Amino acid sequence: MRIALALKGLDYKAVPVALQDGEHLEAEYRTVNPQGLVPVYSDAQILLSQSLAIIEYLDETHPQPPLLPATPLERARARQFALLVASDVQPLTGLRVMSYLRDACRLDVAARRGWFNHWLMEGLDALELWLTAAERGTRYCVSDEPSIADVCLVPQLAVARRSGIDVEEFPRLAAVEARCLALPAFIAAGAAPPAPPS
Amino acid sequence: MRIALALKGLDYKAVPVALQDGEHLEAEYRTVNPQGLVPVYSDAQILLSQSLAIIEYLDETHPQPPLLPATPLERARARQFALLVASDVQPLTGLRVMSYLRDACRLDVAARRGWFNHWLMEGLDALELWLTAAERGTRYCVSDEPSIADVCLVPQLAVARRSGIDVEEFPRLAAVEARCLALPAFIAAGAAPPAPPS
Structure with missing residues (x-):
């Protein structure tokens, strides 16, 4: 946001x-x-x-610059990508779920870490595959301007890096991330530069 | 859909x-x-x-009839409501998650039912509260025509009923549902009429 x-x-x-x-x-x-x-x-x-x-x-x-592409087709693709993050990864790895797994389900640290990494990796796999299948050569996820898709992707990759996941295993995601992190708006918003591998 | x-x-x-x-x-x-x-x-x-x-x-x-209201404000509210279902309830109670809880987390039936009901009830509470706070007297969730919010709500309530939850505990949700289920489109789509209480 x-x-x-x-x-x-x-x-x-x-x-x-x-x-x-x-x-x-x-x-x-x-x-x-x-x-x-x-x-x-x-x-x-x-x-x-x-x-x-x-x-x-x-x-x-505030229509300018647009965060959704111009055509219904591209808008659909941008929303699909954004929802892959916002519905398929984020809700499963958020704090309220992790707390419930600890307190109500009594999962230990290893099981909780397993849960977190499982859904995060599933999500990153799906996103990388999505970019691979699209293979449109756009600068960002769905077009040559950053969109709602990139706005969702970059913070999710920051979470992945903080969790010790090697984002370079997802070369298309990492390439889009690098282009985003060179933009003043992403820098101003504090989207973290890649941390050194842990 | x-x-x-x-x-x-x-x-x-x-x-x-x-x-x-x-x-x-x-x-x-x-x-x-x-x-x-x-x-x-x-x-x-x-x-x-x-x-x-x-x-x-x-x-x-296919713009007619619209599934999103006319103003940015009302569209935002419709999307917010739809996301309360699509991001906060559905991903946590879907089959892939329930299977993972059984197979990887080794939760027994009671614990899995507890999980399912917890997130479903949290979601229904949030949706009921949302309608209560809105208190706009609209026929459906956000306006006097069915929108993306109602399209998401009705199948979620059908899931709740099948799971034995008393939807009448959420009077505003139940009232919207009843109005939707009287519409030919909801009937044609097989949105189930309320099952007898189990």
Whole structure:
């Protein structure tokens, strides 16, 4: 979401929520999002959760530069790619799920790490395969301009790197990431440069 | 997706995939969707996975009747609601996750049922609260016409009923569902009428 805001050149005030301290579960944050999930976006018109809904809203209210390609076909592909991250990876590896696996399912550290890596790798495999099958030679995931697909991909790859996954095993994803991380908006949004392999 | 196709009045050929037999994991289906997930939509132009990407594509290529409201604000709310289902409930309760909990995490039936009901109830709570907070008196979730939000809600409530959850505990959701199930498109798509309480 910060990358989308930066690509749009929008000023915003970031309010960090300390997930590790459970701040997202406290009453004060629940008045913002009853679900206790991040991120939430708010302006004079709306208070909105769900990253993809926020990005689409930003794109409709601030059309330049577009975060969705021009044709229905390419928009469909961009949304499909974004949903591969936002529906197939992120929900399964988020903090609330990892906590439930620990507290309710009583999985030990190794089993939880196995879960996390399994769904992350499944997702990265699917994304790499998607780019391979597309084989369109575009600069970014779906076109020659960064889109909602890239905005979702780059933070997911940052998570993967922090988890010790060798992103270079996914050469097409890594190539798109490198191009994104050279863009001022991605730098301004704090999309981390590749960490040294651990 | 079948509801969206029916609302648009589109003819289509449904190709059932026998998930319980693992047909979605076989090589033949993998040529359609390498991820092995359903549903997949295909026409002369595109082969597309991810329900929400498919519904948005149908809406862009067949604009009448619209499945997204007219204003950016209402479209954002419709997408937010749809994502509450498609990202926060569906991925956590789908077959591939339930199988992983059984085979890799070795959770017994009771623990798996606990998992399933936990995320489903969390989701229904969030959706009911969302409608309560909106309190706009619209006929359907976000407006007086069915939208992508209703198209996602009704099948999720059908899953809940089949799982023995008393949907009447969520009066706003149940009221929207009842209005949807009275519409010819929802009937034609086989959105099941409420089953007797089990």
